[in-house]
Amino acid sequence: xxxxxxxxxxxxxxxxxxxxxxxxxxxxxxxxxxxxxxxxxxxxxxxxxxxxxxxxxxxxxxxxxxxxxxxxxxxxxxxxxxxxxxxxxxxxxxxxxxxxxxxxxxxxxxxxxxxxxxxxxxxxxxxxxxxxxxxxxxxxxxxxxxxxxxxxxxxxxxxxxxxxxxxxxxxxxxxxxxxxxxxxxxxxxxxxxxxxxxxxxxxxxxxxxxxxxxxxxxxxxxxxxxxxxxxxxxxxxxxxxxxxxxxxxxxxxxxxxxxxxxxxxxxxxxxxxxxxxxxxxxxxxxxxxxxxxxxxxxxxxx
Numbered sequence: 594x595x596x597x598x599x600x601x602x603x604x605x606x607x608x609x610x611x612x613x614x615x616x617x618x619x620x621x622x623x624x625x626x627x628x629x630x631x632x633x634x635x636x637x638x639x640x641x642x643x644x645x646x647x648x649x650x651x652x653x654x655x656x657x658x659x660x661x662x663x664x665x666x667x668x669x670x671x672x673x674x675x676x677x678x679x680x681x682x683x684x685x686x687x688x689x690x691x692x693x694x695x696x697x698x699x700x701x702x703x704x705x706x707x708x709x710x711x712x713x714x715x716x717x718x719x720x721x722x723x724x725x726x727x728x729x730x731x732x733x734x735x736x737x738x739x740x741x742x743x744x745x746x747x748x749x750x751x752x753x754x755x756x757x758x759x760x761x762x763x764x765x766x767x768x769x770x771x772x773x774x775x776x777x778x779x780x781x782x783x784x785x786x787x788x789x790x791x792x793x794x795x796x797x798x799x800x801x802x803x804x805x806x807x808x809x810x811x812x813x814x815x816x817x818x819x820x821x822x823x824x825x826x827x828x829x830x831x832x833x834x835x836x837x838x839x840x841x842x843x844x845x846x847x848x849x850x851x852x853x854x855x856x857x858x859x860x861x862x863x864x865x866x867x868x869x870x871x872x873x874x875x876x877x878x879x880x881x882x883x884x885x886x887x888x889x890x891x892x893x894x895x
Contacts, residue, residue: 613642
């Protein structure tokens with residue numbers, strides 16, 4: 594599949610925390626990607642970086658030459674002084690846009706209940722949002738980014754939008770990146786899911802095949818495997834620590850001077866008494882000779 598756009602080794606840091614550190618992602622022809630994650634983990638920020646609306650501190654965003662990208666973000670960018678018609682189709686003559694089946698489909702699906710000549714400034718927040726979405730979808734774009742597009746849509750509107758996006762491009766063409774909390778919508782439109790979540794050094798992006806339901810199944814399985822792996826590691830560490838403590842006690846028994854080399858804490862364990870160590874240090878040193886144990890006794894003073 595041909596590359597449309599992507600980010601390489603992206604780093605973005607705000608004064609209070611690191612948002613992304615060294616992430617690399619890509620969008621290819623035919624990709625329909627849903628982005629999930631907790632609020633504040635960087636979903637919208639990632640979208641703005643890839644769209645070129647926010648510059649990363651380091652790394653680069655690559656884009657295939659000549660592609661067009663349209664984006665609906667969560668901010669309201671529609672001019673209050675425009676009419677609904679002007680905001681959606683601009684200055685195109687009515688006989689031109691009325692003859693375009695895609696434009697008619699968008700108008701029918703989103704704004705049939707909004708007066709065509711009404712001023713955008715007089716509309717409610719939900720109506721303005723639908724006008725902005727309609728204005729985006731009437732355009733010709735190779736890539737579309739949607740940030741919470743189902744907000745202010747009823748059930749019929751959400752169903753229409755999912756159907757429109759599934760048939761908007763021929764199979765294997767175009768690219769879609771959508772951030773939404775609507776699980777049904779993700780299952781309908783996404784063929785890949787990116788999970789954005791916090792890591793030790795900033796945001797991490799994990800890809801999963803399929804929509805939301807497939808993502809949940811894979812996420813649970815990954816967590817189960819990770820938990821089993823961690824349990825095995827912890828069990829191995831307990832065995833190694835027990836072996837090291839046994840070895841440390843033996844070394845202290847053979848040579849009390851090793852108490853200065855860090856063996857004593859291991860030998861006595863996390864809660865072992867110091868008197869056991871002092872007793873071992875005062876005990877006569879023993880060494881092995883040919884399999885036998887010889888004790889060193891002090892000769893009596895003359």
